[in-house]
Amino acid sequence: MNVIIMGCGRVGAQLAGMLDAEGHKVTIIDVEPYSFRRLPSTFNGLAMVGNGLEEESLKKAGIEEADVFVTVTQGDNRNVMACQIAKHIYHVPKVVSRIYDPIREEMYHNLGIESVSPTKVVAELLKDRIEG
Amino acid sequence: MYIIIVGGGEVGYHLARILLSDGHEVLILEQDAARCERLTEELGGVVHRGDGCEAATLESVGTGRADMLVAVTDGDEDNLVACQVAKHKFSVPRTIARITNPKNETIFEMLGIDATVSSTNLILAHIEQELPSHPVIPLLKLKSGTVEVVEVKVPPDSKVVGKKIGSFRFPKGSAVLLVIGKEKGPFIPTNETVLEAEDEVVVITSAENEEAMRSILSGK
Numbered sequence: 118m119n120v121i122i123m124g125c126g127r128v129g130a131q132l133a134g135m136l137d138a139e140g141h142k143v144t145i146i147d148v149e150p151y152s153f154r155r156l157p158s159t160f161n162g163l164a165m166v167g168n169g170l171e172e173e174s175l176k177k178a179g180i181e182e183a184d185v186f187v188t189v190t191q192g193d194n195r196n197v198m199a200c201q202i203a204k205h206i207y208h209v210p211k212v213v214s215r216i217y218d219p220i221r222e223e224m225y226h227n228l229g230i231e232s233v234s235p236t237k238v239v240a241e242l243l244k245d246r247i248e249g
Numbered sequence: 250m251y252i253i254i255v256g257g258g259e260v261g262y263h264l265a266r267i268l269l270s271d272g273h274e275v276l277i278l279e280q281d282a283a284r285c286e287r288l289t290e291e292l293g294g295v296v297h298r299g300d301g302c303e304a305a306t307l308e309s310v311g312t313g314r315a316d317m318l319v320a321v322t323d324g325d326e327d328n329l330v331a332c333q334v335a336k337h338k339f340s341v342p343r344t345i346a347r348i349t350n351p352k353n354e355t356i357f358e359m360l361g362i363d364a365t366v367s368s369t370n371l372i373l374a375h376i377e378q379e380l381p382s383h384p385v386i387p388l389l390k391l392k393s394g395t396v397e398v399v400e401v402k403v404p405p406d407s408k409v410v411g412k413k414i415g416s417f418r419f420p421k422g423s424a425v426l427l428v429i430g431k432e433k434g435p436f437i438p439t440n441e442t443v444l445e446a447e448d449e450v451v452v453i454t455s456a457e458n459e460e461a462m463r464s465i466l467s468g469k
Contacts, residue, residue: 170326172352194302194326197333201360220304221330224338 123169124190130155255301256322312339405446407468415440420458427451
């Protein structure tokens with residue numbers, strides 16, 4: 118699969134490394150080139166400096182041929198905006214976003230954006246650990 | 250009307266002042282504490298500290314009964330989300346977003362925002378108006394930009410100088426509304442009006458015919 122990941126923080130870099138190791142064609146974009154230091158040394162994909170909210174960067178990253186678009190920047194709003202561009206303008210078949218705010222996550226989920234709220238997931242995991 | 254303004258910067262502040270003096274109920278949402286304090290000093294108790302993109306904040310200020318939400322922060326993505334949350338979670342009838350990147354205009358429209366205001370485009374248009382060499386100045390966009398009112402300045406060396414307006418074949422749906430003569434001042438032209446050098450010609454046209462109108466009137 119052709120996968121584009123927006124945001125090369127810890128999660129983005131880790132995900133990029135995992136998908137790359139499984140043989141997917143991964144392109145990761147970030148506005149800050151310094152963040153690519155987090156990518157594993159074995160990473161064979163493409164690391165590109167660019168803003169996922171901008172048409173030119175998205176096209177350069179190959180959004181027109183992408184099967185999957187994932188947004189994991191620090192900003193919920195940036196993540197959902199980029200996802201909506203990918204879904205509604207470039208018709209990427211699978212679009213997944215990280216949204217910290219659980220209420221916003223629920224709303225965008227209802228609007229058809231696949232999303233994960235780490236706040237909710239981690240809180241539940243911690244609760245299980247505490248009670249388990 | 251109850252109008253919520255997201256973002257208490259300069260635009261938010263001045264917008265609030267205008268709306269308040271028009272007698273509307275206004276509430277500004279601003280995240281920065283110091284800014285909130287200043288706004289409250291100037292405007293009174295119409296400021297609430299909080300993130301206008303967060304549903305919980307919007308809930309606490311009664312967004313459900315708001316008639317309009319205007320998002321004027323300097324982040325396009327924040328304005329988009331504030332409007333979408335207002336629309337989808339609180340069914341606010343009208344949402345308006347300020348955008349900085351003019352390219353986001355179409356994207357926002359596709360994503361259901363009722364209206365956008367591009368500060369960059371407005372500033373550019375005003376600067377263009379001051380540039381003597383620029384032949385076409387956009388004045389107004391109607392019907393989501395499909396119909397435009399633009400101004401064309403007749404260059405002194407143009408071959409349209411001395412010709413009657415009736416002698417041109419304008420594209421369908423395009424017409425000259427007003428001529429502002431260098432000496433004569435503004436007047437409503439007829440087909441018999443003769444164009445003079447440096448006349449400012451205000452025309453209505455469609456987006457796709459703007460270029461054609463420009464080349465006819467600038468004589469190129």
